[in-house]
Amino acid sequence: MIRHIFLGKARAEATPEQLEELCAAWRSLVGQVPGLRSLVAGRNISPRDQQYTVALVADLDDMEAWERYMQHPAHVEISQRLTSQLIRSDGRAMAQLVMEGQ
Known part of the structure; x- marks a missing residue:
């Protein structure tokens, strides 16, 4: 199993409501x-x-599933419509960890 972690810094103009919309969109995946x-x-x-x-x-499930996730049309749409508009391009961190025995 792979654990994907993403951290983002919001743009100054992003409202709390917009950030909740982004998180809800992510959860909908x-x-x-x-x-x-x-x-x-x-x-x-x-x-x-x-x-x-x-x-x-x-x-x-695995790194292949992570690649599918990153390229999935729903993920790409959220990235273009919300993430790129609300999260600073210089304020993003990402890591993928192998979760042994999971």
């Missing part, structure tokens, strides 16, 4: 993308570190 087991997303509520505004954690 479960059931649409083959191999996407689960996905949680939300706004960062940490009182200690506000470097990133939103986070996403998704579990996928």
Whole structure:
């Protein structure tokens, strides 16, 4: 299993409502993308570190499923319509971790 982690810094003009719309759109991908087991997303509520505004954690079957997820039309549409408009291009971090025994 692969765990995909995305962290994003919102653009200054992004509203809380727009960021919630983005997170809801990400969450809607479960059931649409083959191999996407689960996905949680939300706004960062940490009182200690506000470097990133939103986070996403998704579990996928394997790296092939991650590639399908990244290229899936629903994911691409969300990326173009919301992510690119609300998240700074210089404020993104991503990692994929192998989850042994999962």
